Amino acid sequence: MVQTVITPPGRFAAPNLREMWNAREVLYRFGMRDIVLRYRQTAVGVVWVLLQPLVSAGIFSIVFGQVAGLSSDGKPYFIFSFVGMLAWNLFSQVLNRSAGSMVGSQALISKVYFPRILVPLSGILSVFVDFVIALGLCIVLLFVYGINPGWPVLLLPLWAVLIAFLGAGLGLAASAIMVRYRDVAYVLPWLVQTLMFASPVAYSVSDVPSNLTTLFNLNPLAWFLDLFRWSLLGTPAPEPWKFVGAVVVSLLVLTWGMFVFQKFEREFADVI
Amino acid sequence: MRVAGLGKTYRIGLSGDRPTTAVEAALRWARNPVRRGSHELFDALDDLTFDIPWGEATGIIGRNGAGKSTLLKVLTRITAPTRGRIELNGRIGSLLEVGTGFHPELTGRENIYLNGALLGMTRGEIRRHFDEIVDFSGVAQFLDTPVKRYSSGMYVRLAFSVAAHLETEILAIDEVLAVGDAEFQAKSLAKMRDVAKDGRTVLFVSHQVQTVTALCTSAIYLDKGRLAYEGDVAGALDLYRRSFEKFALEQRDAGTRPGSGELRAIDVEIGEDQLEPDGEKTILVRVGANPKLIGSYFVSCHINDVNGSVLVQCDSRVVGGWYDAATEHTIRLTVRTPWLKPGRYTVDVFVCKTGVLDAWEGAAGFEVLPHNPYPELAGDEALTKGLVLADFDYKED
Numbered sequence: 057m058v059q060t061v062i063t064p065p066g067r068f069a070a071p072n073l074r075e076m077w078n079a080r081e082v083l084y085r086f087g088m089r090d091i092v093l094r095y096r097q098t099a100v101g102v103v104w105v106l107l108q109p110l111v112s113a114g115i116f117s118i119v120f121g122q123v124a125g126l127s128s129d130g131k132p133y134f135i136f137s138f139v140g141m142l143a144w145n146l147f148s149q150v151l152n153r154s155a156g157s158m159v160g161s162q163a164l165i166s167k168v169y170f171p172r173i174l175v176p177l178s179g180i181l182s183v184f185v186d187f188v189i190a191l192g193l194c195i196v197l198l199f200v201y202g203i204n205p206g207w208p209v210l211l212l213p214l215w216a217v218l219i220a221f222l223g224a225g226l227g228l229a230a231s232a233i234m235v236r237y238r239d240v241a242y243v244l245p246w247l248v249q250t251l252m253f254a255s256p257v258a259y260s261v262s263d264v265p266s267n268l269t270t271l272f273n274l275n276p277l278a279w280f281l282d283l284f285r286w287s288l289l290g291t292p293a294p295e296p297w298k299f300v301g302a303v304v305v306s307l308l309v310l311t312w313g314m315f316v317f318q319k320f321e322r323e324f325a326d327v328i
Numbered sequence: 329m330r331v332a333g334l335g336k337t338y339r340i341g342l343s344g345d346r347p348t349t350a351v352e353a354a355l356r357w358a359r360n361p362v363r364r365g366s367h368e369l370f371d372a373l374d375d376l377t378f379d380i381p382w383g384e385a386t387g388i389i390g391r392n393g394a395g396k397s398t399l400l401k402v403l404t405r406i407t408a409p410t411r412g413r414i415e416l417n418g419r420i421g422s423l424l425e426v427g428t429g430f431h432p433e434l435t436g437r438e439n440i441y442l443n444g445a446l447l448g449m450t451r452g453e454i455r456r457h458f459d460e461i462v463d464f465s466g467v468a469q470f471l472d473t474p475v476k477r478y479s480s481g482m483y484v485r486l487a488f489s490v491a492a493h494l495e496t497e498i499l500a501i502d503e504v505l506a507v508g509d510a511e512f513q514a515k516s517l518a519k520m521r522d523v524a525k526d527g528r529t530v531l532f533v534s535h536q537v538q539t540v541t542a543l544c545t546s547a548i549y550l551d552k553g554r555l556a557y558e559g560d561v562a563g564a565l566d567l568y569r570r571s572f573e574k575f576a577l578e579q580r581d582a583g584t585r586p587g588s589g590e591l592r593a594i595d596v597e598i599g600e601d602q603l604e605p606d607g608e609k610t611i612l613v614r615v616g617a618n619p620k621l622i623g624s625y626f627v628s629c630h631i632n633d634v635n636g637s638v639l640v641q642c643d644s645r646v647v648g649g650w651y652d653a654a655t656e657h658t659i660r661l662t663v664r665t666p667w668l669k670p671g672r673y674t675v676d677v678f679v680c681k682t683g684v685l686d687a688w689e690g691a692a693g694f695e696v697l698p699h700n701p702y703p704e705l706a707g708d709e710a711l712t713k714g715l716v717l718a719d720f721d722y723k724e725d
Contacts, residue, residue: 062405062414081445089442093433167428168446169405239351325407326338 065322071314076171083174087181090153094182105186106193109145113138116258126263129291135197136289140257142194143284146187146216147223147277148248153179154227155244158235158324166325173317176231180220187216194288205290212287218306219280225306225313232320256281276305329380329498329529334412336373336395336402336553372398373409374553380531380546382417385524387540387561388533389568390550391575396533399550400500403531418497418529421447423488432476436467436486439475443490457493464519465489485512492519499523500531517542537565537635569634572674576690587686591618591625591653593677596691603694605668605717606701611661611692613677621653625685629661630676631668639673639716640666653681667717670698 095102113134120126121133128136154176158165161175198205234240255277256264264272272278279302282294373395380386388396401407403414404422429446430439440461444454454461462468465486467478475483501520520543524530534540540547540561547564549557551571557564579585582592592615599610611629628643642661644650651657674693679686701717711717 059418060414060416060420062402062409062416064410064412065408079445079448081449081451085442085445089431089434089438092438093431096433164429164446166406168422170446170448237353322408325401 071173071318072171076173079171079174082170083178083181086174086178090179090182091185102189105189109138109141109190110193112141116140120258126259129260129262129285129289131203131285131289131291132201135194135201135203136260136285137258138194138197139285139288140281142187142190142288143215143219143281144252144255144257144277145190146183147219147280148252149183149186150180150220150223151227151230151248152244153183154224155230155234156241158231159238159241172321172324173228173314176228176317177224179227180224184216184220198288203289205286205288208287208290208293210287212284215280215283215287215302218302219277219284221306221310222276222280225309225311228310228313229316232317232324235320235324251277276302329382329417330415331379331403332377332413332415334373334376334399334402334414335371335410336398336407337410338370338372371553373402376412376553376555378548378555378558380529383524383527383529384546385530385532385544387544387547387564388531388550389540389547389564390556391568391571393552394550395553396550397502398553400502400531400533404500416498419448420498420500421491421494421496422500423491423494423502430475430483430487433474435474436462436471436478439486440490443487447491447494448496449494453495457495461486461489461493464492464515481512488512488516492516492523496528498529498531500533502533537568540565572636572690576674576693579688579690582686582688585686585688587679587684589686590621591679591681591685592616593627593679593686593688593691594656596675596677596688598675598692598694601694603668603696604699604701605670605696606719609663609668609694611663611675613659613661615651615657615659615679617654617656619654621681623681624650624652625679625681626650627659627661628678628680630678631663632674632676633669633715634672637715638676639668665719667701667719668696669711669715669717670696672696 116137117133120137121128157176157179158172165172165175230240230244255275256272261269261272261278261282279294279298282291282298283302285291286293376399388399390396398407400422402409403416404420406422429443431442434442440458441451441454445451449457462471465482465488467482467486470478470482475486478486517539520530520532524543524545530543532540532544544561546559547557547561548555549564549567557567582589585592593613594616595612595614597612597614599608599612603609609631613627613629615625615627626644626649628641628645630638630642631640632638640663642663644659644661649659651659672693672695674690676687676689677691678684678688700711
């Protein structure tokens with residue numbers, strides 16, 4: 057029989073991994089709920105998932121490719137920005153879903169106990185479903201444009217997981233802080249939008265003036281966008297430090313997010 | 329299950345003190361970086377120590393605000409304790425509010441799985457109990473309908489059924505039996521009794537004295553966050569009932585009563601101390617004067633039974649009773665229906681204008697004599713079910 061001991065929370069609380077594992081069913085059910093609702097309540101569920109990156113990529117290729125006349129590392133502008141949107145959507149959706157999730161589940165949190173961290177994490181599942189669907193479309197586009205990325209495509213799942221970690225780490229911290237300070241909810245969308253234009257989603261870093269390149273290279277999302285394009289479009293391989301950086305930073309951010317979340321967790325039910 | 333020195337302290341701000349936005353927090357910090365904010369500490373629970381042996385069904389009783397619900401919340405880990413230590417042998421499941429986590433758009437089937445998982449069941453457990461749950465709830469034919477189309481009764485029944493089939497060793501229940509129709513309530517009660525008989529530990533918070541008596545083998549009485557009694561059910565209920573009298577005595581002093589105090593009821597009298605079940609009940613309320621108070625006020629009297637359930641509310645507004653605050657009034661309330669069952673009753677009196685001026689709970693009490701108001705005599709069970717008696721007859725058409 058399991059013995060549970062409840063004591064006042066200490067200053068630092070590491071996430072209880074065993075407890076999270078025992079409650080994995082909750083994660084799965086939350087994820088299923090999100091997925092089912094997404095495709096049940098909307099008339100043409102899947103179409104939205106496909107339409108959004110398509111339209112964005114179309115607009116980007118007109119604005120940046122035609123109007124501004126930027127280069128796209130020698131790839132067709134449309135598929136170039138589509139891959140950018142693919143990676144960007146994965147990151148921003150994970151961040152957005154998890155950030156708002158705690159405040160959105162108030163009733164649950166003040167009524168029943170389960171590892172709270174599962175609430176923000178569960179959003180990731182449905183985002184991944186969307187990602188896979190959009191990726192399918194992307195593969196179709198690759199055939200249409202006759203692009204063969206070669207073996208780097210095998211590393212794509214790794215980049216997808218890592219960029220989701222990055223988003224989840226930030227989302228965890230944001231969701232926990234939002235419980236106490238609701239202004240996060242207003243600032244975050246604005247920050248995310250700013251970040252999108254600050255990251256080479258719709259343009260290439262090679263178009264950035266050389267005196268600003270260092271600044272762009274500080275942005276982990278720029279590394280990920282390079283890695284995604286390398287894996288899907290066969291653009292030249294990014295510098296080795298970007299590989300290392302992407303792995304290290306995303307894992308660090310996820311761990312940091314978890315600790316911030318745990319620190320706030322003990323007072324959720326009282327504050328929310 | 330062992331609880332030692334358990335305490336839970338809330339910080340309550342003096343002036344809505346806790347900053348709710350980051351900007352506010354930053355401003356406050358900028359203005360006064362040293363001060364840690366003035367707040368009062370409120371002990372919702374204080375130094376609770378008790379053991380509940382394996383397989384016991386324990387009732388937790390106490391007046392409103394005694395900390396019953398907080399205790400359950402701490403035990404079920406919804407909120408963390410501030411002090412002390414709890415040791416639980418086995419998993420704890422809670423039935424704090426049925427239907428938590430139900431999503432209106434999901435079907436009954438999907439909600440059973442979601443809710444079960446939330447309450448801590450594994451997939452295997454839910455699958456094993458699935459048929460039982462559906463059967464118990466009686467919504468089998470609507471299993472694939474989104475629960476937003478359920479009637480509220482069906483919704484609650486399904487929710488309760490999921491929770492009732494939890495297999496945890498300890499089960500915490502808060503007032504959930506007040507759901508559904510009479511038949512379902514009886515079914516739930518029987519189910520709860522089975523749970524206790526299974527050798528599982530049940531913690532039960534309720535205002536309903538009947539259910540505590542029916543279900544529990546021992547009880548804890550909480551008074552203002554402290555443990556006032558631990559032992560058998562009868563002793564705790566006795567204390568609970570007596571607390572009403574003690575409370576009534578305290579309330580005689582107008583200064584201790586809630587309400588703005590601009591106008592106070594001076595005296596509340598019952599026409600007679602002992603009444604017939606079918607007799608008219610008259611209540612005389614004498615309200616003081618306050619020339620400074622402009623306008624007229626109304627009064628509202630509640631009659632409560634011995635368990636604290638409000639049986640009737642007699643608001644003077646609905647019969648056009650408005651009184652001028654400038655002079656003293658003696659107001660006579662006459663209640664003709666319903667008939668009251670034999671027993672002890674208390675009267676709460678509220679004097680209100682736009683807000684509550686005076687809230688006098690337990691202002692008076694009276695006894696209804698154990699007489700039968702009906703023309704024929706029958707066994708006791710002919711009268712016990714309802715809360716009140718009605719003036720009725722049967723005729724053949």
